[in-house]
Amino acid sequence: MRFRAYSVHLFTAAGASLAMLALLEAAEQDWAMMTIWLTVAFIVDGIDGPLARRYDVTTNAPVIDGVLLDLIIDFLTYVMIPAYALYGSGLLPGWTGWFVVLLIPFASSLYFSDTRMKTADKSFRGFPGCWNMVALAMLVIVPPWWVILGLVVVLSAAQFLNLKFVHPVRTARWRAVSLPVALVWTGAIACAAWGGFESNVILDLIVTATSIYLLSAGIAQQIIYDRGYAR
16 A cells, blocks of 8 residues: 555656656747647646545655645646746737736745635635646637736636636536536647647637636536525
């Protein structure tokens, strides 16, 4: 059991190597390969949590703090590299790119250190700094720069608001929908990257629809259940 528990930590740590591969591709402005590596890292991040709980790494592998390890890697793959992608990809021209590449790490560093990050139902309190999902969706959809800028500002502010955002794996409510939607989103992003982000209306619609659901499901649950509209 100890071997399995420490193996989970090693699996989680592989995300740091995937982050470096994504960073190297971003430095070369190969956004498609950067996306592939970030997608793989996203999958690893979705798997390691259930494995950590299954093998009780806190008890059986206590030398390594799995939560801290996960946060370190998440900050690389969810915040720093996506922020650079928005800056370096040309999606945000001039001062807007500088503004976003500085705002995202600033706001997210505060959010990642917030002890109130998780709610009782395993959702996130405030937008959970999933800038990888934002950046990759923008690379697929390619909306006007002012839409991206407005979205970044709104989501940065939402990190500090009492709004719920679902965790597709851990939030039990609507998980039967949230998890498949997250998988469809991941598959659509991977397909778009594999095709070099060539314009594809179907993929655009899939990414848009699934992104809207993942952003709004937690808030909808607050309105429906937490305010007593449903039991």
